Amino acid sequence: MRSFGCVPWMMLWAGALALALGLSSAQAQVLGKPQLREALDDLELRGRWYYEDLEAARAEAQRTGKPLFVLLRCPP
Amino acid sequence: MDGQLARRDPRFAPLLDQFVCVRLVQCWGLDRRIFSFDPNLTLVVFFINAQGYVYGRFGTRDDRRGERYVTAQALVEAMKAALELHAQWPRNRRALEGKWARPRWAQPQLIPTLQGRFVPVGKDRHRCFHCHFIQGGEILAKRQLRLPVEDRDLWCYPVPDWLGFSLDPTKRALVHDVRPRSEAQAAGLQVGDEILSMDGQPIIAVADVQWVLHHARDGQSLPVVVRRQGMRRTLRLFLPSGWRRRGDISWRAISWMLRGEVLGLHAEPLGPRARFHLDIPASQVAYRITRVAPAWNRRANPAARAAGLHRGDVILSVDGQLLPPSTSLFLAWIAQRTRPGQTITLEVLRHGKRRKVRLRLK
Numbered sequence: 111m112r113s114f115g116c117v118p119w120m121m122l123w124a125g126a127l128a129l130a131l132g133l134s135s136a137q138a139q140v141l142g143k144p145q146l147r148e149a150l151d152d153l154e155l156r157g158r159w160y161y162e163d164l165e166a167a168r169a170e171a172q173r174t175g176k177p178l179f180v181l182l183r184c185p186p
Numbered sequence: 187m188d189g190q191l192a193r194r195d196p197r198f199a200p201l202l203d204q205f206v207c208v209r210l211v212q213c214w215g216l217d218r219r220i221f222s223f224d225p226n227l228t229l230v231v232f233f234i235n236a237q238g239y240v241y242g243r244f245g246t247r248d249d250r251r252g253e254r255y256v257t258a259q260a261l262v263e264a265m266k267a268a269l270e271l272h273a274q275w276p277r278n279r280r281a282l283e284g285k286w287a288r289p290r291w292a293q294p295q296l297i298p299t300l301q302g303r304f305v306p307v308g309k310d311r312h313r314c315f316h317c318h319f320i321q322g323g324e325i326l327a328k329r330q331l332r333l334p335v336e337d338r339d340l341w342c343y344p345v346p347d348w349l350g351f352s353l354d355p356t357k358r359a360l361v362h363d364v365r366p367r368s369e370a371q372a373a374g375l376q377v378g379d380e381i382l383s384m385d386g387q388p389i390i391a392v393a394d395v396q397w398v399l400h401h402a403r404d405g406q407s408l409p410v411v412v413r414r415q416g417m418r419r420t421l422r423l424f425l426p427s428g429w430r431r432r433g434d435i436s437w438r439a440i441s442w443m444l445r446g447e448v449l450g451l452h453a454e455p456l457g458p459r460a461r462f463h464l465d466i467p468a469s470q471v472a473y474r475i476t477r478v479a480p481a482w483n484r485r486a487n488p489a490a491r492a493a494g495l496h497r498g499d500v501i502l503s504v505d506g507q508l509l510p511p512s513t514s515l516f517l518a519w520i521a522q523r524t525r526p527g528q529t530i531t532l533e534v535l536r537h538g539k540r541r542k543v544r545l546r547l548k
Contacts, residue, residue: 179207182210182317
C-alpha cells in the first residue's frame with residue numbers, strides 16, 4: 111500500500127479542505143434564471159439544480175451517465 | 187414535499203445526488219410525449235434518462251382522499267426503483283416505450299383553446315399558465331373540432347381504488363387493500379402483493395399504475411405481474427365498460443371550464459330534503475344554480491346571465507330529458523353530448539313557478 115508518510119499532514123488537511131470548499135461551492139451553484147425564481151417566490155433551492163433548463167440538464171445526464179430527476183411544481 | 191426536495195432534505199439528499207436534478211415551473215414548450223401527467227397535481231416528479239425514456243412518474247391526487255399517496259417514503263422508494271431501472275438501461279428499452287404518450291398536441295401551448303391563457307407571473311410577466319388548464323383546454327378543443335370526447339379525457343389518471351384495490355402509501359406499489367366483489371378481487375390480487383409491472387410496463391409508484399389505467403381500454407384485460415411470497419405471478423385485471431365513471435371529476439379544473447365557459451353557470455344536485463320541500467319527486471334529479479358567471483369574466487359564457495338565470499334557480503330538466511344523477515355525469519353530458527353554439531332548453535323552478543329558459547352553449 112502506498113504510504114503518505116512523506117506528505118506533511120497539514121498539507122493534506124489543507125488540500126482536503128480546499129477540495130471540500132470547492133465542491134460545496136459548486137454544489138451550491140443554482141443554474142438558471144434568478145429573475146424567474148424571484149418572480150415566482152421560488153427561492154428555497156439548495157444544491158445543484160437546473161432551473162427551467164431541461165436541455166442543459168439532459169446534456170449533463172448524457173455526459174455523466176446519470177438519470178434525470180425532473181420536478182414540476184406549480185408556481186406558488 | 188416540494189420544500190423538502192428543494193432544500194435537499196437529508197432523507198432525499200443522498201439519492202438526489204445520483205440524479206441530475208431539474209426544476210420546472212412552467213409547462214410552456216414541454217414535450218408532452220414525455221411530460222404528460224395528471225394536470226390537477228401541484229407536484230409531479232419524472233424519472234427519465236438522457237434519451238428521453240421515462241422510468242416512472244411520481245405524484246397522485248385521489249378524488250376521495252386528496253394527496254394521501256404523496257409521502258416522503260414513497261418518493262424515496264420510487265427514486266431507488268428509478269435508479270434500478272437506470273442500471274438496467276438499455277435492456278429495458280422496449281418495456282419503457284409504453285411510458286411515452288401520444289398527444290394530439292405535442293406541447294401545451296399548441297392546444298388551440300389555451301391560446302392567450304398565459305398567466306403573467308410577477309413584475310417580469312413571464313409566460314406561464316396553470317398546468318391545471320391542460321385537460322380542460324384539450325377537451326374544449328376537441329368539442330370545437332367536433333372530435334369525440336372520451337371518458338378517458340374526463341376521468342383521467344384513475345386511482346386503483348376505482349377497481350377495488352388500494353396501495354400502501356409508503357411503498358412503491360404494495361397492495362394494501364382489496365375490496366370484496368371488485369375487479370381487483372376477481373383478478374386474484376391479494377393484500378401484500380407487490381406490483382412489479384402492468385401491461386408490460388415497470389411500476390415504481392402509484393402514478394405509474396394510474397398511467398397504465400389511464401391509457402387502458404374498456405373491456406381490456408390488463409396483465410399484472412406481482413411478487414407474492416418471493417414468487418412472480420401474472421394476473422389479469424379486467425376493466426369493465428364504463429368503470430371510469432365511478433370516479434368524481436367535480437373537483438378538477440375541467441369542471442370550472444365546463445361550467446363557467448361552456449354553460450355559464452355552476453350548479454349542484456339537490457339533496458332529498460331540498461327536493462321534498464320543493465315538491466320534486468324523490469326519483470327526479472334536480473340541480474340548484476349556485477353561481478351565474480359574472481359579466482367581468484370574459485372567458486365565461488354570458489348567455490346564462492343574459493337569459494336571466496339566477497343563483498338559487500333549480501334546473502329540473504334539459505331539452506325535456508331528466509338530468510344525470512351526479513355532478514361528474516352532468517359535466518360529462520356537457521362535454522360529450524353537446525356542441526359549441528348549440529341551444530338547449532332548461533326547465534327552471536323559481537319561487538314555485540316553472541319556466542323554460544333557452545341557453546346557447548359556448
